[in-house]
Every structure is written in structure tokens, then in C-alpha cells.
Amino acid sequence: MSALWALLALGCLWLGSAVDLQPQLASMTFVTNNPTLTTVALEKPLCMFDSSAALVGTYEVYLYVLAESPSFRNASVQDRTGVPLSSTFRQTEGGRTAPYKAAAFALQPCSDLPSLDAAGDASQASEILNTYLVRVGANGTCLSDPNFQGLCNPPLSAATEYRFKYVLVNMSTGLVQDQTLWSDPIRTNRLTRYSAIDMWPGRRSGGMIVITSVLGSLPFFLLLGFAGTIFLSFVDTGSPDGGTVHDSQVTQEAVPKSLGASEPSDASVNRGPPLDRAKVYSSKLQD
Numbered sequence: 001m002s003a004l005w006a007l008l009a010l011g012c013l014w015l016g017s018a019v020d021l022q023p024q025l026a027s028m029t030f031v032t033n034n035p036t037l038t039t040v041a042l043e044k045p046l047c048m049f050d051s052s053a054a055l056v057g058t059y060e061v062y063l064y065v066l067a068e069s070p071s072f073r074n075a076s077v078q079d080r081t082g083v084p085l086s087s088t089f090r091q092t093e094g095g096r097t098a099p100y101k102a103a104a105f106a107l108q109p110c111s112d113l114p115s116l117d118a119a120g121d122a123s124q125a126s127e128i129l130n131t132y133l134v135r136v137g138a139n140g141t142c143l144s145d146p147n148f149q150g151l152c153n154p155p156l157s158a159a160t161e162y163r164f165k166y167v168l169v170n171m172s173t174g175l176v177q178d179q180t181l182w183s184d185p186i187r188t189n190r191l192t193r194y195s196a197i198d199m200w201p202g203r204r205s206g207g208m209i210v211i212t213s214v215l216g217s218l219p220f221f222l223l224l225g226f227a228g229t230i231f232l233s234f235v236d237t238g239s240p241d242g243g244t245v246h247d248s249q250v251t252q253e254a255v256p257k258s259l260g261a262s263e264p265s266d267a268s269v270n271r272g273p274p275l276d277r278a279k280v281y282s283s284k285l286q287d
């Protein structure tokens with residue numbers, strides 16, 4: 001963890017002016033499953049805007065989201081006077097017609113960041129991750145209220161490319177003070193065809209599971225049939241009367257030739273009750 005911390009501090013020195021920086025996907029060290037079907041975790045713009053000098057006053061960072069489209073390569077997130085846009089997810093059709101504001105948070109001063117060493121402590125981990133990361137698409141509560149006007153950060157669409165931008169707002173003027181570039185397109189995950197069955201060990205598909213279970217029960221039925229045949233053959237042997245053998249041959253001859261031309265005995269087996277079937281087999285055994 002301390003090596004990571006050093007790397008992050010080094011990153012702070014590197015970053016320099018905010019203008020030519022882009023929002024970045026959260027490091028794999030923090031979030032393993034990212035992006036998901038509906039969320040994208042990003043690193044917060046720490047030490048970006050206040051890297052050269054500490055900012056005086058109150059600042060907030062706004063996060064804007066835009067669904068990727070060639071016509072919005074350089075979409076603006078402020079009006080002509082420099083006031084940041086307050087367009088919502090709903091107004092922009094989830095970022096498809098214009099950027100929407102998905103999150104706002106206070107700017108944590110670069111000199112005052114919590115140590116990542118404490119992230120191993122379960123009680124502090126979530127708070128520390130919230131300091132470093134923001135998750136787009138994490139809160140769908142605003143969708144249930146059609147008249148909701150506030151900040152709305154509902155789930156993103158699967159298999160869709162999005163771009164992100166951070167904006168620094170001077171809260172005493174309410175104007176945009178600085179901003180990052182739009183990020184490179186980041187694609188949410190795609191729903192895979194078998195993802196519902198992926199939890200099964202060995203990732204077997206539905207068809208494979210059916211075949212496996214049929215094959216698994218087949219030997220059982222064969223064994224059952226064989227055991228029954230042997231049992232009945234003992235019963236027949238015990239009887240001195242040979243009439244049963246004759247009966248089954250009569251049944252066999254009564255079957256029309258067209259049905260049982262190749263396998264006449266099978267045809268009679270299929271038509272007769274289960275006991276007759278056993279008798280046919282037993283007669284063959286006796287022969």
C-alpha cells in the first residue's frame with residue numbers, strides 16, 4: 001500500500017495544469033470489477049486543480065457524463081457566462097443529447113488526503129475509497145420520482161461508451177474555475193448470453209447440463225430394466241408350463257409386417273404390456 005501511496009504522490013507532482021488532463025478509470029488495486037454493466041468507477045481529480053498552489057475559498061467539483069457520439073466531441077458544460085450546466089440525466093436522455101451532471105463533491109485539498117495505509121482497516125476502507133473514487137451510475141433513487149430536480153446519478157446503459165469531465169466550480173462566484181478534458185471513451189460491460197448460468201462451476205451452458213443429466217440417468221434405467229428381466233426370467237423358469245413362450249410368439253405373428261419388417265420382435269414389445277415384453281425376452285433366453 002505504501003508503494004501505491006508514493007506512486008499517487010508522484011502522480012500529483014506530474015499532473016501540473018488541469019487543462020490537459022483527463023478523468024481516469026479507478027485503479028484495479030481499488031476496484032476489481034470495473035466498469036460493470038451499469039457503473040463506472042473513476043479516480044477523483046485529486047491534486048489536479050490545486051497542484052501548483054492551494055486554492056483559497058470554497059470549491060466543488062462537478063462530474064459530467066456524456067454518451068459517446070461523434071457530434072459531441074467537444075461538448076461544453078457551461079453557458080456563455082461561465083455558469084456550469086445543471087442538466088439532468090432525464091433531460092439529456094441519459095447523456096445522449098447533451099452532458100448531464102452526475103455528481104458533485106467538495107474538493108479535498110491535495111495536502112490533506114487520508115493515507116491509503118489505513119484502507120486495510122475495514123471500518124475505514126469505504127470512507128477512504130469515497131475520498132479517492134467516484135462511482136458513476138451508483139444511485140437510481142431519483143428515477144422513481146418523475147419530478148425529481150436534484151443531482152441524479154442513475155445506472156448507465158450496458159455496452160455503451162461514455163466520456164467524463166470534471167469541472168472545478170468556485171462556490172463564491174458560482175462560476176467554472178477550471179476543467180479537465182473529456183476522458184477517452186469508456187465502455188460499460190456487455191451482458192453475455194450465458195451470464196445467468198456463469199455461476200455454475202465449470203461454466204456449463206444450459207444444453208450441456210441437460211445432456212449431462214440425461215446421460216447420467218441412462219445407466220440407471222438400463223440397469224433397472226436388466227434387473228427386472230432377470231427377475232422375471234427366474235419366475236418363468238419356475239413354471240413347468242411352456243405356454244407363455246407360445247403366447248408371445250402368437251403376439252409376434254399378429255403384428256402387421258409393414259410395421260415390424262426389420263425388427264418384428266421390437267414391434268411386438270412396443271405394443272404389448274410390460275409383462276409380455278419381459279416374457280418375450282425370457283423366451284429368447286430359454287431358446
Ligand SMILES: *[C@@H]1O[C@H](CO)[C@@H](O)[C@H](O)[C@H]1NC(C)=O
Binds near residue numbers: 074
Ligand atoms: C474545445 O472547446 C474548448 C473550449 O470550449 C476550445 O478552447 C477548444 O479549442 C475546443 N477544441 C476543439 C477541438 O474544438
Ligand SMILES: *[C@@H]1O[C@H](CO)[C@@H](O)[C@H](O)[C@H]1NC(C)=O
Binds near residue numbers: 141150151
Ligand atoms: C441517492 O440519491 C438520493 C437523491 O439524490 C439521495 O437522497 C441519496 O442520499 C442517495 N443515496 C446514496 C446512497 O448516495
Ligand SMILES: *[C@@H]1O[C@H](CO)[C@@H](O)[C@H](O)[C@H]1NC(C)=O
Binds near residue numbers: 170
Ligand atoms: C473564487 O471567487 C472568489 C470571489 O469572487 C475570488 O475572490 C477568488 O479569487 C476566486 N478563486 C480563484 C482561484 O480565482
